[in-house]
Amino acid sequence: MKRMTAPLLLALGAPALTLAGAAIAQQQTQSDLAKVQSYIRAVTTMTADFSQTDRNGQTLTGQLTLKQPGKIRFQYQKGVPLLIVGDGKALTVIDYEVRQVQRWPIGNSPLAALIDPSKDLSKFGKVVPTDDPAILSVQARDPRRPEFGTITMIFRRDAASPAGLQLYGWVALDSQNNRTAVRLTGQRYGVPVADSAFRWTDPRPRGRSAG
Template sequence: MNRVKSLIRKPVTAAIVGAMAVAIPASLAVPTAPLAAQSGANQLDRATRALRAITTMRADFTQEDRQGNVVSGELTLKNPGKIRFEYSDDVNMLVVSNGSALSIIDYEVNQVERYPIGDSPLGALLDPDRDMRRYGTLQESRAGVVSIMVDDPDRPEFPAITLIFQENGAAPGGLQLVAWVALDSQNQRTTVRLRNHRYGMSVSDSEFRFRDPRRTSRRPG
C-alpha cells in the first residue's frame, strides 16, 4: 500500500496528476522551448475550448511515479468541475471532486483529505474560470500533438502540469487530452496517460459523492 500512497497521497498536487506510462513516445515528449507567442495564443485558445467543450467523459488511465510504481483505473469527468479517479480493486482509495473541492479518501485508514480545486493543478482541467493565457505556455505544436504547460509563478509550492493533446476530429473541440505530466518543487514527476476515451454519456452527480469512511470502513460499490 505504501507505493499507492506515494502516488495518491501528499503532496496532493503532485500525486493526482501523473506521468504517462513507462516511456513517453518522442512525439509526446515534453520539450523545453515554447513556440512563437502568436501561435501559442492560438493553441492555448484551442486547448481551452477543447477542455470546455467536454460535457462528460470516461477514460481508462494509468498513473506512474518516478520510481516506476504504476496504478490504474477509470477516470470520469463532468464539466464544470467534477472528476473521479476510480482505482482498481486492489487500491482501497478514491479521488473525487464535486466541483468545489478535491477529496482523497483512504478506506484503509478511514481518512479523508480535502483541498479546494484552486489548490491543485487539476484546476487547469476543472476550474472554468482558470485563465489559460495567464497560466499556460505552449510547449509543442507539431505532428498533431499540442503540449501546454500550466503553472502559477506566484504559487511555486504547486507543481507545473503539462497537458498533452492529440488532434482527433471525434473529440470535442478537435483535440483529445491524452496525458498530463506534473513536476513538483522537489523534482518529483508523476504521470497519467488516458486511453479508450468515451464522450457525451449520461453521468449522475452522485458519482462525485463518496461514502465517508470515518463513519464506515466499507468501500463504496
Template structure:
C-alpha cells in the first residue's frame, strides 16, 4: 500500500503541467468563431454602466443593442463601425479595421504582429488568457486588452469573456460578456440600421 501510494505521488509530481495557451491558440479560437451572441455590461470611463445584447459575425460585423429605452446603437456592417444616437439624429463612423475591435472582427488580423499575451503576474483577470493588441504603426487607433477563458465547449477551447478598450486619449471602456452562444445563424440584416440623419435634397436647377 505504501509503495503504491509512493508511486502515485511520484507520477503526479512528474506529470507535466498543461501548457498555457499561445497566440496561435488564440488565433485558432477566434478563427473558429464565425458568429457569437451574448449579453454585455459596458462600463465607461466615468464609471457609468450600460447593458444590452451583442451580436458578432465575422468578418467585420458586430452590433451592440442597448435596449428599447436607449437612443444608442453601435453597429459594424463589415466595413464601417457606426455609433448611432437617435436622440440627436447623429451618426459617427470609422473603418472597422481602424478601431480596437478590428483585431477581433478581422479574420486576417495577424496577432503575432500586433498582439502579445500578458504575463500571468500582470493579468487583471486571473484564470483567463489576457491578450493585449495594439498596432504600433497606428497608435491613434488605441488598444484593446481582451480576455479568453478555457472552455472545452467553446470553439478552439477558449471563450471570449470581455475586453478593455483604451482610446488614444487614454479613456477606458470595459465590456463584460455573459450567456455566450457560438456559431448559431445570425442574419446580415442585424448589421444594418435606420439612418436618423435628415435627407438633404440636392439644390434644384435654376430655371
C-alpha cells in the first residue's frame, strides 16, 4: 500500500479537527448561557448606580433597584422628571413633566431577559464573541416576536459575584431601532429591598399611588 504523505494526512484529519473544535465551541456557548441563567436566578436583589446613554448620545444617571422576579426601578438623577418601574407584571414609564404614563407587559420588553428568571435563556439567547476573555456578552431576542426588541447583556467574569459573573451593563434595541446603553457601577447584591420601592405616583388628573 502506498504510504500517505503528511499533507494528505493533514487534509484527511482537517474535517475531524474542525468538527471537534465546533463541538468544543458549542459546549462553551452552552456553558456560558447556563452561567448567565444561573446569575439571573441567583440575584434576588441588587442595587447599583447607572448611566444611560441614548441613540442621540444623551447620558442620564441614577439609581437602579432590582428585586426578582420582575421588579425593577430606574430612579433618575435630580432634575430629570422621569421614572421607570417594573412591578412584576408590567413595565411603566412615568414622565412627570408632561404627566404621561406608558405601561406594557414586562414580557414585551427586552428587559424581560434580565428580570424574568422563569425564561429559558438557551431558547432565545446567544453568546456574542468578544476580544476579552474576561468579558461575556449574551444577546437575547425572541425570533418569534421581533417587535419585543433585543438586549445584549454584558458581564465581567468575577468569582466573587453570583454565578461567577458581575453584570456590567446592557445595550437594548427596540423595534424602532432606538438604542439605549446602560452601564452599572457599585453593584450590591442581596440587600434588603421593600416592595414599596416599586410603587409610583400617577401624575395624571385624579392621580393616585400605583404599583
